[in-house]
Structure formats: C-alpha cells, structure tokens
Amino acid sequence: MKEESLWYIFINASLINNFVLAYFLGICPFLGVSGKMETATKMGGAVTFVMLISSVCALGIHALLTAINAPFLQLISYIVVIASTVQLVEMFIKKMSPALFRSLGIFLPLITTNCAILGVALFQTSKGYGFVESVVYAMGAGAGFTLALVLIAGLREQLEFAEVPGIVKGTALTLFIAGILSLSFMGFAGLGG
Amino acid sequence: MNERDQHINATPSTDEFIKGLWRDNPVFVQVLGMCPVLAVSNTAGNALAMGLATAFVLLMSNILVSALRNFIPKQVRIASYILIIATFVTITDYAIQAISVDLHKSLGAFISLIVVNCLILSRAEAFAAKNTIGRSIMDALGMGIGFTFALFCLGAVRELLGNGSLFGWAVFPENFQAWIVMILPAGGFFTLALLLLGINAIQQKQKQAEA
Numbered sequence: 152m153k154e155e156s157l158w159y160i161f162i163n164a165s166l167i168n169n170f171v172l173a174y175f176l177g178i179c180p181f182l183g184v185s186g187k188m189e190t191a192t193k194m195g196g197a198v199t200f201v202m203l204i205s206s207v208c209a210l211g212i213h214a215l216l217t218a219i220n221a222p223f224l225q226l227i228s229y230i231v232v233i234a235s236t237v238q239l240v241e242m243f244i245k246k247m248s249p250a251l252f253r254s255l256g257i258f259l260p261l262i263t264t265n266c267a268i269l270g271v272a273l274f275q276t277s278k279g280y281g282f283v284e285s286v287v288y289a290m291g292a293g294a295g296f297t298l299a300l301v302l303i304a305g306l307r308e309q310l311e312f313a314e315v316p317g318i319v320k321g322t323a324l325t326l327f328i329a330g331i332l333s334l335s336f337m338g339f340a341g342l343g344g
Numbered sequence: 345m346n347e348r349d350q351h352i353n354a355t356p357s358t359d360e361f362i363k364g365l366w367r368d369n370p371v372f373v374q375v376l377g378m379c380p381v382l383a384v385s386n387t388a389g390n391a392l393a394m395g396l397a398t399a400f401v402l403l404m405s406n407i408l409v410s411a412l413r414n415f416i417p418k419q420v421r422i423a424s425y426i427l428i429i430a431t432f433v434t435i436t437d438y439a440i441q442a443i444s445v446d447l448h449k450s451l452g453a454f455i456s457l458i459v460v461n462c463l464i465l466s467r468a469e470a471f472a473a474k475n476t477i478g479r480s481i482m483d484a485l486g487m488g489i490g491f492t493f494a495l496f497c498l499g500a501v502r503e504l505l506g507n508g509s510l511f512g513w514a515v516f517p518e519n520f521q522a523w524i525v526m527i528l529p530a531g532g533f534f535t536l537a538l539l540l541l542g543i544n545a546i547q548q549k550q551k552q553a554e555a
Contacts, residue, residue: 226437230430236505263422277453337530
C-alpha cells in the first residue's frame, strides 16, 4: 500500500473525489432532500454519522471474514450492519427531535440504500486502509457529501424565485446545477499533488 | 418462458411488462437508481453490462420475494428483501468476474453497489410482495429492460460525443474533436438532464394532445 498522509485522505475523499459529484454515490437523497437548506444540513449530519459507525464495523467484519476465509459474505454482512445502524439513528432522532424526524420523512430509512455509505465501506476495504485511515476516510466522505448537499440546497432555494421554463423544472434543473458544480469541483484535482 | 407466462394471465401481465418500458420507465420517469446510471454510463458497453446485471438481480429477487411473500413477517420484510438482493448481487459479482476480468475491473465497486439500487428494493416492496410470481416476472422484465434501455441511451450518447466511438468502434472521422467533458462526471449530469428535458417535453405534448 502506498503511504498516504491522513490529511491527503481527507481532502481526497471530500473534495477531489467528492462522493456525490465525482463518484455519483448517494444521488437519491441528493435529489430528494436538497430542496431546503436546513434539512440538507441535518441529512448530511445523519449520513456522516452512519458512515463513521459502519466504516468502523466494516473494518472489523473484513478482518473476521478474512480470518474465517469467507469473502463472499462481505457484501451481505456490510449491508446488515448499515441497516441496523440506520435503525439506531432513526430511533435516536425520533426520540430527540420529532420535528426533524418528520422533515426527513421517508429519506431517513432510505439512508440504508444510500450508496455512499456502502461505497465508503467497500472502497476502504479495497484500498486496504487501517483503523485511523478508515475513520478519516469516512469523515472526509461524510464532509464531502454534506458540502455537496448544502451547496445544492442553497442554489435551489435561490432558484425558487427564478423564472424557469416549465419543462426544465424539477429533476432536470437540479441535474444541470449538479453538472456545473461537478465541473467546478474538478478544479480541486490540483490539490492532490 | 415469456410466452407461456403471458398465456396464463394474458392481458394484465403484458401491461405489467410494457409499463416499465416507457410509461413508468424507472430512470426517465421514476428517477430511481440514479447512482449506477450516472457512474458507469461513460461507455455504451459498460452501460449495457451494468443494465443487464441489474436486470438479472431484479428478476431473481422479484421471483424470490414473490414466492416468499406469504412467509416473510411484515416487521422484518425490508431486511429480508435486502438479504435476498445481496445474495443475488454476490452471485452476479462472482459470475462477471468469471466471465470477463476486464469488465469486472471497469465496473469496479459498482457491481456490489447494485445492492443499494433503490429500483430493486422499490420493485420488491411495491410490486413483488403483493403479486403472483408470473406477474412479478413480467414486472421485473419490463423494468429491467426499461432500465437497461435508459442506461444504454445515456452510455451511447456519452461515448459517442466524448470518445467519438460506439462500443469501442470509431464512428466519427479522425479529425473529430472529442468532447472530453462528456466522459467526465459532469457530462453524466448534463446528458441525463437533457434526456429528462426531452422526455418532459414529449410528455407535455402528449398531455396537450389528449386535452
């Protein structure tokens, strides 16, 4: 494995290879809950939290599966861990803030099928990251996801007041914005060095 | 297999099949399963392979979910569906690796990520859990083909403009200046946005014509 500094891993996961804008992971919540700034921020927080937990669990599972020589169980066990973490977060939010629970709505249980989370677990396994690297990687990915979500939400709030032709409204418009954002994120490629 | 199933309950199941192709097309109309759609549609070949793999998983999981629909308790149904889907995705992953290592490399982690394709889970929950095996097969075939078709459209446009080729065969003359942006992530967003735009326009025209 090539020696990478932790700072580089973080920048790489959050900006250069942003999960939403470069890897296209987590597009469903990205299109779904990016209408309002407040929901977007909280969704980002929830996703980052699930990412962190599942990334640590995935590390343990990978070690265990390698030990008992059963790599074909990897995918199934990862998804089970993610699903249970999401369930936990859901109960937690429901208890702590019913208002937030309502505003996230169907997208909360759908975090389970957020590809970004499974993506983090799979990528860190294939890159062979250790404990610290995995945590930093998951944090970077979560930060990048939140950043993309908040940026889009801000732009969409502004566009509420713009006059847009009827056929462009909705998903097509969001995708255009995402494309332009993705272009501008390519500028971060130079940071890699 | 198709014809026999269509024969058993003739009218309804052909409708199940056709709706996935256009009226309820998973990508263009329902906007489901976008991650693989955007991520692996940089060449037509990749897009087609991904579409077929997804269609296979969709078909198998729909069959199994429909067959077990009376045995799965309501409380744990989503978890059970995910387990069923994950099993078939693992099978597909190993099968693709056995067929072509190159293809497996170029699709990368996105084969494993079929597990979290919202399209498959939503068909299991919304259709297969409530319908007979025959109708679920038709639904899966329609949705699978519709998904593959949409993915192929996107992949073909991006490869044609971004690389000047189709399935790796050069189409345009040599002095064609490739639009690099189409191969990059941003190109995926733009192409899909334009396709959705076109479909919106067509559907509005149809509505106006009906009214």
